[in-house]
Amino acid sequence: MKKWEPLAWVGPAVLLIAAVVIWPVVEMIRSSFLEISRFGVVRGSAGTANYVKLFGERVFGDVMVRSVIWVVAVVALTVLISLALAQLFNQKFPGRKVARWALIAPWAASVLMTAIVFRWMLDPEVGIINVIRWDLGTFVQNTFGIEPSSLGLLSAMGGEAADQLGHASTSFPWLIFVAVFVSVPFTTYALLAGLATIPADVYEAARMDGAGKFRTYWSITLPLLRPALTVAALINVMNVFNSFPIIWAMTKGGPEYDTTTTTIFMYILKGANIGESAAMSVVNFGMVIVLTLIFLRVSRWKQEVA
Amino acid sequence: MATQTAPAPVRHRHVSTHRRRSRGMPRLKTTVIAAAAYLIGFFFLFPYLVMILISLRPQTELRSAVWFPERFDFSAITGFWSTGLAHNLTVSLQVAAGSTILVLLVALPAAYYTARHNFRGRNLFLVLVLVTQMFQPTAMVVGIYREFFTFGMVDSVISLILVNGGFNLAFAVWILNAYFSSIPRELEEAAFIDGNGRFGALFRVTLPLAMPGVITALIFTFIAAWNEFVVALTLATSPENQPLPVALQSYMGQYSVNWQELFAGSVIATIPVIILFALIERKVVGGLTAGSIK
Amino acid sequence: MDHPPDEKAVQTVNKKFVGGAVLAVATMLTLASCGSGSSTGTQGGGETKAAEGGQVTLKMVAADYGDGPGAANSGEGFWKSVVDEFQKANPNIKVEVQVINWNDIDKQVATMVQNGQPPDILQTGDYSGFVKDGLLHKVEEIVSPNVQQDLLTKFADFGKVDGTSYGLPFVSSARALFYNKELFEKAGITEAPKTWDELKAAAEKLKASGVSQPFGLPLGQEEAQGESFLWMLGNGGGYKDASGKWAINSAQNVETFQYIKGLVDAGLTTPNPGTKDRKTVWEDFAAGKVGMANGGPMSIPIFDKGAVKDKYGVVAIPGKTGPLDTTLGVMDWIMAFNKNNHGEEIKKFFDFFYTGPAAEKIVDLYKLLPVTNGGIQKLSGDEKLKPFLDALPNASFYPFQDPKWSDVNTQIKQTIGGAVSGDPAAVLGELQKVAEAG
Known part of the structure; x- marks a missing residue:
């Protein structure tokens, strides 16, 4: 009886994970070795042909590199900004509660819709961000006689200068911005939670010792915050890697393949070759796992989380 | 200084803050901090305010480069309820609530047991949880579809509940496990000795203490399931089984997009989550601490 | 750090427990409603199978x-x-x-x-x-x-x-050229263009009069294959040649894209056409921000809803040396x-x-x-x-009947925008390779 006790408690969880998560993974790996028509009819085994085709794609290397840059940039920026915001929102000031609620919005709203509204705001003809650049541009032109374009502002709507999603060099930073924008709220909340656990007497003691503000932050707050930081960053790594809707809604991976990451590439391939697309997912998994392991290694998570 | 929210010892905090306050320029500092915080709050709300503004623009002013339309048109918002999308809103609610409940029912016992007992396969289980945390349904829609097709469960609300439940289970187990581990065994033992029985002790003492963790798991699953898009797009093929985010896609026609309706629907879809979140915000901050308590 | 928030939390146990009970009730209610939801789902599935009985x-x-x-x-x-x-x-x-x-x-x-x-x-x-x-x-x-x-x-x-x-x-x-009469008048253009030279001249005048998109050019994922084909037809090109062989990188097509690239570089089109969808270009035309754009009968209701209502004309699409006698069917x-x-x-x-x-x-x-x-x-x-x-009987078509078309189409949508930002011959050459592969 005793022997089967764990099964009663843990069994359902294992069952659910196996059925909903593991099974599709196996299915996916299997498909990556099959030849499948565009409409999904299995035409037989493909051996490793799907992988050979995938690795032979002209843009494959770029896509992989871009994905890593994407993950690292988004997570690093998210964590840095969230650290600052958590510090700010941890201060006592009137209306703090309401200000914190405002922070919830990007977390509560659908990522897809957030991305769509950002694309709208960046529209070269009517986007509000460009309207602001235009208004400011008119202002500096009229007041100081400065050419608006020299300050990155606009002298007219609708032109090349207003079209920031048209080039990878400007659109990729915007994609990163939106990804950071939607990740910051959760991360900030996690860090706020971490800050709340740091007892005030620790600070009191540091103050007695005559430690300065930044020193206190560096040698007391940060180390105590590390567990919360690790959890938050880890979850970000795993989410961001797959934050498909942002890129899909804003650039569809274009122009050409210039803002395509692994997940987007997988979707583009799915339209033409399902087997190759499955191979891309498998490679994608491998990459997530490797990146996560590296991250865990670096952060020595076992001490904190396990 | 999250006073009431902080589960941590708080004994001397008030005294010290007050003392520090009284020594010089507290007013100015607070004002600057408040102003910065409001500004940042506004920054994070901004895209959603834009969303509301677009939903209120009349069709003819949709492509005007202006801040505000000359005339506000509320028909997209008032018209929402007559489009049948109200039904998709209830589907969303069913999926989100259903997967949240499923996750709690399955994760609670597992997390509790792993936190309290050492059994064969415990580490294997924890690794499994960690690994599944890395998998996102977006990347595996084809596999998911094939599986649910095999069982004849495509295009049903229940399959969406299962998928969302399955993929959010890992995080819940993780948070709850950390939380249960942080509650001293002695408290539970004491209640047990008081004659409450094993389960009595669990329900009267341990579970209530773990409530912040439970609420965190709850809100995470709820938000994730509420906003999940790619799997729902693939699995829910008929309009009556589509959650709102998927149903909204049909506003993107072949030749034109009904921007006003699309954004009005998105705003309406977001409001319930914000309300839910605002109601239990304090608990969420408490619950997220779990990982760092140890 | 070592101790969890025990004392404080214990005091509030009772209050929280009530909360828990409410949650539990809510749980059951929702579960019940989920149950009924799923059962209707199964009924729906059964219906299709019960087709034998006469109906x-x-x-x-x-x-x-x-x-x-x-x-x-x-x-x-x-x-x-x-x-x-x-x-x-x-x-x-x-x-x-x-x-x-x-x-x-x-x-x-x-x-x-x-x-x-x-x-x-x-x-x-x-x-x-x-x-x-x-x-x-x-x-x-x-x-x-x-x-x-x-x-x-x-x-x-x-x-x-x-x-x-x-x-x-x-x-x-079918497709034809829509032009905004009001903008044309303001720019001093008396007649809709019939040739590529006239088109370019008109676009330059429009640009000078302050129109941000003289020619609306959507070469983004949505419909790049259609817009591209219309331009190819203007120079006697197409996706295939007369003998039915793939000819995406034919000399005519390369020349065509070089001409378009010239327009793009001079700022006479929608900026970065490779990232713009037809829907957006049409929205802009309807709002009076585009001088001319290719469209179809289905654009009429969209334009009629916008600011250009009654202010636009429709003519045959200009080709290199004269208006097209064919169109994209x-x-x-x-x-x-x-x-x-x-x-x-x-x-x-x-x-x-x-x-x-x-x-x-x-x-x-x-x-x-x-x-x-x-x-x-x-x-x-x-x-x-x-x-x-008028154009319909002599229409030209995509090579639908070629099983390779769906692959080629996917690739065109993703990459042909590059032909007007980078090297036309290279981009069209890559597409030709896709068409000829396997």
């Missing part, structure tokens, strides 16, 4: 030509009226129509077919991908001979693969899957559709063009549609 259910998937559910012209509304009338005449046949928007229909149908559950009838933009797997009925199995003979020959021919018809043309469309297809052996019932439905008022209604409602000789005759009085109807 046959045809499952149909159709694309939405309207503005989405709830819109006055929604696909659901259109098909409901057709099906209601059909079922009145054929009480033994039930038609269940699922309308899917264009963004998702291919993906969703692909998943249905992938899992061996294709609909009986599919109405969408392409049929050829299904032929190779032997999934479709032949056309003569699903329509009467008189209907088949009334179809425009040039259109019907494209429904054939290796001499056998599988796809039925459903509706067609686009047609959508309807087809029948053979999996459920419902050929007889499908024939009744298709005959009803092509001979009855339904085919006319779709032309009226969505500004699409007919695919039958009879249909064209009925419309000949319509002034606005004249430029399109």
Whole structure:
């Protein structure tokens, strides 16, 4: 009886994970070795042909590199900004509660819709961000006689200068911005939670010792915050890697393949070759796992989380 | 200084803050901090305010480069309820609530047991949880579809509940496990000795203490399931089984997009989550601490 | 750090426990409602199988030509009226129509077919991908001979693969050049351009008069293959040459894209055309921000809703040396899957559709063009549609019948924008390689 006790408690969880998560993974790996028509009819085994085709794609290397840059940039920026915001929102000031609620919005709203509204705001003809650049541009032109374009502002709507999603060099930073924008709220909340656990007497003691503000932050707050930081960053790594809707809604991976990451590439391939697309997912998994392991290694998570 | 929210010892905090306050320029500092915080709050709300503004623009002013339309048109918002999308809103609610409940029912016992007992396969289980945390349904829609097709469960609300439940289970187990581990065994033992029985002790003492963790798991699953898009797009093929985010896609026609309706629907879809979140915000901050308590 | 928040929390245990109880009740309520939700789902699945008892259910998937559910012209509304009338005449046949928007229909149908559950009838933009797997009925199995003979020959021919018809043309469309008369007047242009030189001159004048997009050029994922083809036709090019061989990187096509690239570089088009979709360009044209753009009959209602209402003209598309005598003929297809052996019932439905008022209604409602000789005759009085109807008989088409087309099409949509930002010959060469591969 005793022997089967764990099964009663843990069994359902294992069952659910196996059925909903593991099974599709196996299915996916299997498909990556099959030849499948565009409409999904299995035409037989493909051996490793799907992988050979995938690795032979002209843009494959770029896509992989871009994905890593994407993950690292988004997570690093998210964590840095969230650290600052958590510090700010941890201060006592009137209306703090309401200000914190405002922070919830990007977390509560659908990522897809957030991305769509950002694309709208960046529209070269009517986007509000460009309207602001235009208004400011008119202002500096009229007041100081400065050419608006020299300050990155606009002298007219609708032109090349207003079209920031048209080039990878400007659109990729915007994609990163939106990804950071939607990740910051959760991360900030996690860090706020971490800050709340740091007892005030620790600070009191540091103050007695005559430690300065930044020193206190560096040698007391940060180390105590590390567990919360690790959890938050880890979850970000795993989410961001797959934050498909942002890129899909804003650039569809274009122009050409210039803002395509692994997940987007997988979707583009799915339209033409399902087997190759499955191979891309498998490679994608491998990459997530490797990146996560590296991250865990670096952060020595076992001490904190396990 | 999250006073009431902080589960941590708080004994001397008030005294010290007050003392520090009284020594010089507290007013100015607070004002600057408040102003910065409001500004940042506004920054994070901004895209959603834009969303509301677009939903209120009349069709003819949709492509005007202006801040505000000359005339506000509320028909997209008032018209929402007559489009049948109200039904998709209830589907969303069913999926989100259903997967949240499923996750709690399955994760609670597992997390509790792993936190309290050492059994064969415990580490294997924890690794499994960690690994599944890395998998996102977006990347595996084809596999998911094939599986649910095999069982004849495509295009049903229940399959969406299962998928969302399955993929959010890992995080819940993780948070709850950390939380249960942080509650001293002695408290539970004491209640047990008081004659409450094993389960009595669990329900009267341990579970209530773990409530912040439970609420965190709850809100995470709820938000994730509420906003999940790619799997729902693939699995829910008929309009009556589509959650709102998927149903909204049909506003993107072949030749034109009904921007006003699309954004009005998105705003309406977001409001319930914000309300839910605002109601239990304090608990969420408490619950997220779990990982760092140890 | 070492101790959890015990004392404080214990004091509030009672309060929290009440909260827990409320949660538990809510849990049960929601569970109950979920249960009922899923059971209706299973019933729906059972219905299709119970088709044997005299009544046959045809499952149909159709694309939405309207503005989405709830819109006055929604696909659901259109098909409901057709099906209601059909079922009145054929009480033994039930038609269940699922309308899917264009963004998702291919993906969703692909998943249905992938899992061996294709609909009986599919109405969408392409049929050829299904032929190779032997999934479709032949056309003569699903329509009467008189209907088949009334179809425009040039259109019907494209429904054939290796001499056998599988796809039925459903509706067609053609393209022409729309121009904003008001902007033209302001820029001092008296006549719509007929040649590429005139087009460039007009665009320059428009630009000088402050128009941000003199020529609206959507080469983004949505419809790049259409816009590109129109330009190729202007220089005697196309996706294939006269002998039917792929010729995407032919000398004419390279020259064409060099010309477009010139326009783009001079700022005479939509900026970064490779990232712009047709919908956006049309929205901008409707708002009076675009001087000229290629469009179809379906753009008329969109433009009429905007600021350009009554201020635009329609002419034949300018080519290198003169206006095109052909146009891009686009047609959508309807087809029948053979999996459920419902050929007889499908024939009744298709005959009803092509001979009855339904085919006319779709032309009226969505500004699409007919695919039958009879249909064209009925419309000949319509002034606005004249430029399109004139060009229709001599239309040029995508190489739909080539099984390679779907691969090539995917690749064109993703990359052809690069031909006007980078090296045209290189980009077209890559596409040619895709077309010739395997």
